Amino acid sequence: MKSYTLKVQEIRTETDDTVTLCFKQPGLKKIKYLAGQYLTLQFRISGRRYIRPYSFSSTPLIDSTLDVTIKRVPGGVVSNYINDTVKVDDVIEVQEPLGDFVFKSDESIRSVIFWGVGSGITPLFSMIKDLLVNNSLNIHLVYGNKSNSSVIFKEKLEELKMTYSDRFQVHSFYSKEEFFIEDSHNYRGRINADFVEKLLQDIQSPSQHFICGPIGLKNTIKESLTKLGQSLDNVFSEDFEIVKNPEDFKDIYNREILLNFQGFDNKITINKGNSILEEALETGIELPYSCQTGNCSTCKGIVLSGELKMIGLEKPRTDLANNEYLLCCSYPLTDNVSIKIQ
Ligand SMILES: Cc1cc2nc3c(=O)[nH]c(=O)nc-3n(C[C@H](O)[C@H](O)[C@H](O)COP(=O)(O)OP(=O)(O)OC[C@H]3O[C@@H](n4cnc5c(N)ncnc54)[C@H](O)[C@@H]3O)c2cc1C
Ligand code: FES
Structure with missing residues (x-):
């Protein structure tokens, strides 16, 4: 790289x-x-x-x-x-x-909805500017924050709203703000199913959806689209952090593995709950990595023996060969695991 x-x-x-x-x-x-x-x-x-x-x-x-x-x-x-x-x-x-969290050019699309919470605004802000300047689609941003003062890019979003008032709308949610005027674009609480469904009914479809926020938000949007009979093919999301479900770790125990990196064999103990990448970094082995969410493949390893389990992958990775594993999401299932990093 x-x-x-x-x-x-x-x-x-x-x-x-x-x-x-x-x-x-x-x-x-x-x-x-x-x-x-x-x-x-x-x-x-x-x-x-x-x-x-x-x-x-x-x-x-x-x-x-x-x-x-x-x-x-x-x-x-x-x-x-x-x-x-x-x-x-x-x-x-x-x-x-x-990264592949980018606008997918498609002539049938009538509007694009960006859904974000907190720092999740960053990739959305980059795309919103791009589409406003270089495209003529209708754009909605649904943005959740704790308070008025925690809104990132507040002034710049206001400027964009004024410049592109005919096709850019911002719907703001405040979960802990006392002082603001609730109106048709400013709401109290978190982004909720009633709002999502109403917006989906009001906008011109088909639409593309870009989500950068917690898993609950993603599920609400997908459930609302399904309820309204709309496809999930145009729903794209970016995760800043991997979600670890304790249920997936039921068959994972502390195990010692062999890791071959830069020609050297390293014996390391993988403690339950830690990925092979996390444990290798803790031990001072500077493996290559980037996203830590199973997206980029930088941390790929080849399994020479034993069995691994990948946990927390948001999208299925059909591009990986049978013996290729993403070590940021991999956990040993057996005692004889040996991995080579190329
Ligand atoms: C594709 C991608 C894009 C990202 N873009 C941005 C961005 O534009 N702006 C931005 O601020 N961050 C972004 N992040 C998150 C960022 O990479 C780091 O994970 C984040 O800054 C935390 O790193 P840290 O070293 O401070 O925390 P660490 O020391 O790694 O973690 C400390 C603790 O915080 C938890 N944690 C880690 N990340 C988060 C998080 N995002 N939210 C809440 N808890 C967390 C960990 O589980 C851990 O318990 C992005 C992540 C990804 C995968
Ligand atoms: S670090 Fe990106 S897939 Fe593991």
Whole structure:
């Protein structure tokens, strides 16, 4: 995978707990990406390497810098490091843009609905700017936040609403805000099934849906579409974190495995609940990885013996051969597991 070093040109404070890093594009060979894709940032913090993907909040051909927007996660290593420590002129190592959470060009589509909560706005914001400037589709953004002050890109969304008032609507939900006027576009509470169904009935279909939020939101949207007899083929989602269901771990126990990486055999214990990637990184083995959600394939390993189980994959991965496993989502099922990383 290609990697680059990028210089931080500007840091914008978006809210109390969120910043945008604006990277200068390299002078000679510009980094190409699609609205909705992500950039993987690499840091060395207290001697350990950390790799984290962040969706672009900038839009190709519209924004001159490469922007990623990072919200603090309580106790999170990298999100807090970025918010506290990274400064203008720092040089950061990044991997080439990845991701398939992008608009699918389709002449039959009449509207596009973006559904987001909190920092889930980042890839949606990149795509919304792209479609408003380069397309004529009707666009709706349904955006849930705790309060008015936690809304990321608030002013920029207001500007877009004014500029494209004929075809861009924002529906805002506030789960913990006391002071705001409830009206036909501002609601109290979380994004709920009644609202979703009403909006789906009101908009021009067929439509494409892009969701970046919790699993509950995704399920509500899919259930509402099914109830209204609409297809789920045009529903796309991006997960910032893998959802681990305890039920899936019933047959997983602590096991020792053999991991061959860069020509060396490493014996490591995989404790119940931790993926092979997580445990290898804990042990100081710097395996390649990016998304940690079973999407990008950077962490692929070849199983030489024993059995593994993949847990938490959102989309089926028919592209993997029988002996290929994504180690960020893999757990040993037997005692004799031996894996080679190529
Ligand atoms: C494709 C993709 C795009 C992403 N884009 C963005 C983005 O644009 N902006 C952004 O702020 N983040 C984004 N993320 C999440 C980001 O990559 C990190 O996971 C996040 O910043 C937490 O990293 P950390 O090192 O601070 O936390 P860690 O030290 O890795 O985790 C600390 C604890 O927080 C939990 N945790 C991890 N991630 C999250 C999360 N997102 N929400 C709540 N709890 C979490 C972990 O389970 C753990 O218990 C994206 C993730 C993916 C997979
Ligand atoms: S790190 Fe992306 S699939 Fe495992």
